[in-house]
Amino acid sequence: MRKVSIAGVGSTRFGRHDGIPVDELAAAAGRSAIIDAGVEPERVGALYLGNFVGGMLTGQEILAGLAGEAMGLSGIPCTKVEGACASGGIAFRHAYLAVASGMTDVALALGVEKMTHATNPQITEALNSAMDNRADAPSGLTFPGVFGMAWRRHADRYGTDREQVSAVVIKNKRNGLSNPLAQMGAELRFDEVRNAKPIADPLRLYDCCPTSDGAAAVVVMAQEAVPARDRAIDILASVQSSGSARVAGHPDLCSFDATVRAARQAFGETGLGPQDIDFVELHDCFSIAEIIDCEDLGVVPRGQGGGWAIEGRTAVGGDMPINPSGGLLAKGHPVGATGLGQVYEAVSQLRAEHPNQVPGARFGLTHNLGGTGVACTVSLLARPDA
Amino acid sequence: MDTSAGSRRCRRCGSEDLVPIDIDGRGKILSWTVIRRPSGAVSRQGPFAVALVELTAGVRMTANLEGWENEPAPGSDVVAVGEIDGIPIFAASDPSS
Numbered sequence: 001m002r003k004v005s006i007a008g009v010g011s012t013r014f015g016r017h018d019g020i021p022v023d024e025l026a027a028a029a030g031r032s033a034i035i036d037a038g039v040e041p042e043r044v045g046a047l048y049l050g051n052f053v054g055g056m057l058t059g060q061e062i063l064a065g066l067a068g069e070a071m072g073l074s075g076i077p078c079t080k081v082e083g084a085c086a087s088g089g090i091a092f093r094h095a096y097l098a099v100a101s102g103m104t105d106v107a108l109a110l111g112v113e114k115m116t117h118a119t120n121p122q123i124t125e126a127l128n129s130a131m132d133n134r135a136d137a138p139s140g141l142t143f144p145g146v147f148g149m150a151w152r153r154h155a156d157r158y159g160t161d162r163e164q165v166s167a168v169v170i171k172n173k174r175n176g177l178s179n180p181l182a183q184m185g186a187e188l189r190f191d192e193v194r195n196a197k198p199i200a201d202p203l204r205l206y207d208c209c210p211t212s213d214g215a216a217a218v219v220v221m222a223q224e225a226v227p228a229r230d231r232a233i234d235i236l237a238s239v240q241s242s243g244s245a246r247v248a249g250h251p252d253l254c255s256f257d258a259t260v261r262a263a264r265q266a267f268g269e270t271g272l273g274p275q276d277i278d279f280v281e282l283h284d285c286f287s288i289a290e291i292i293d294c295e296d297l298g299v300v301p302r303g304q305g306g307g308w309a310i311e312g313r314t315a316v317g318g319d320m321p322i323n324p325s326g327g328l329l330a331k332g333h334p335v336g337a338t339g340l341g342q343v344y345e346a347v348s349q350l351r352a353e354h355p356n357q358v359p360g361a362r363f364g365l366t367h368n369l370g371g372t373g374v375a376c377t378v379s380l381l382a383r384p385d386a
Numbered sequence: 387m388d389t390s391a392g393s394r395r396c397r398r399c400g401s402e403d404l405v406p407i408d409i410d411g412r413g414k415i416l417s418w419t420v421i422r423r424p425s426g427a428v429s430r431q432g433p434f435a436v437a438l439v440e441l442t443a444g445v446r447m448t449a450n451l452e453g454w455e456n457e458p459a460p461g462s463d464v465v466a467v468g469e470i471d472g473i474p475i476f477a478a479s480d481p482s483s
Contacts, residue, residue: 121426128425139448139473140421140428141436148419149438156460201420247438248446253417
């Protein structure tokens with residue numbers, strides 16, 4: 001396998017993009033990534049696109065081919081991948097593999113979603129297709145409900161309380177305020193988080209990420225072919241794993257074994273450990289998810305995710321900055337684009353260009369989780385001089 | 387070649403040698419939530435409760451839960467008291483009864 005770098009990144013703002021067709025939204029992010037990379041579009045030898053609910057909410061499929069055509073990338077293989085909310089991370093990994101294997105020197109990973117035109121019940125129904133619809137959905141369970149159950153279990157076992165969980169919301173919403181790509185940055189007080197309308201107990205409104213439109217893109221390139229090494233970011237590992245698609249199939253509601261597996265493999269391949277990581281962009285689809293994810297990744301000790309959040313240890317200036325971008329909670333969650341949005345944020349950090357810069361960041365970790373933990377990707381990215 | 391499409395197999399070992407067993411509908415709650423904003427795919431309006439239940443027989447299942455207003459503690463005993471569209475409804479039980 002060859003060494004692979006990220007040569008360029010692009011992203012639309014996450015939020016509402018009324019009247020822009022889904023393929024045009026994807027193409028906008030893709031074009032900026034190619035310009036950022038400084039490569040000729042003709043050199044792109046493969047395109048992978050992450051998208052989850054496009055077929056259900058817009059009635060439009062073949063999005064990879066449509067986006068490729070909109071960007072003038074004719075004739076190359078254009079492939080859509082789907083792994084629920086991890087679709088973007090999976091697209092990134094496929095682009096990485098296409099280059100690492102020598103199939104092409106340049107590949108484009110795209111992620112896109114259009115959601116805000118639909119009603120909440122329609123969106124919930126579409127997202128629910130990421131459950132095993134024979135086992136879980138007939139009870140009326142929703143994804144906020146899955147994480148509500150996880151919260152109650154975490155609270156029961158580790159004593160995690162609402163103040164600690166709310167600290168995640170307050171941190172991420174505050175980080176989002178200074179991120180120009182974020183949909184819903186805010187300065188929130190504990191009582192505002194605690195008294196917001198209930199969604200799936202104990203989750204309330206601000207514990208849940210918003211629904212969003214948006215697209216993000218990453219140009220992946222063989223290290224030896226990168227034109228501007230000083231702006232390139234190296235991909236040390238890009239791992240994908242799976243777990244049970246059924247809630248009852250998880251050995252533990254306080255952990256997603258797909259995350260544990262992917263993180264172990266990524267650290268094992270690189271010889272790095274959690275202590276080497278300078279910041280993490282992880283899948284905080286709900287407030288409690290950030291607490292579970294950081295423990296699963298091993299960057300925070302098991303059971304201490306809530307404590308670290310309320311003590312400020314996961315803030316930008318803390319021991320382990322988590323979601324300096326604002327995460328899904330503040331930045332938004334256009335599901336197919338999210339995994340690539342995380343890579344965009346990590347690259348900005350490693351280039352020392354982020355609005356919430358972690359000083360001296362050399363190694364970053366991104367984590368994208370789909371469904372009930374049925375699909376997961378973890379990537380380790382590094383500054384070339386790291 | 388008979389590919390046995392559609393036949394039921396054990397998810398752990400792949401065996402097709404499955405037999406029905408009687409269960410008494412008793413178990414304990416591992417966790418639960420109250421759905422306040424349901425999916426458009428279900429006809430029910432919120433709020434209603436969903437629980438992950440571990441049956442005494444060892445099987446785990448997501449099911450509906452009555453009496454959530456009493457805030458049942460994780461680990462508390464429940465028994466199946468009915469069903470909605472084939473999904474069991476559990477309620478708190480007195481373990482001594």
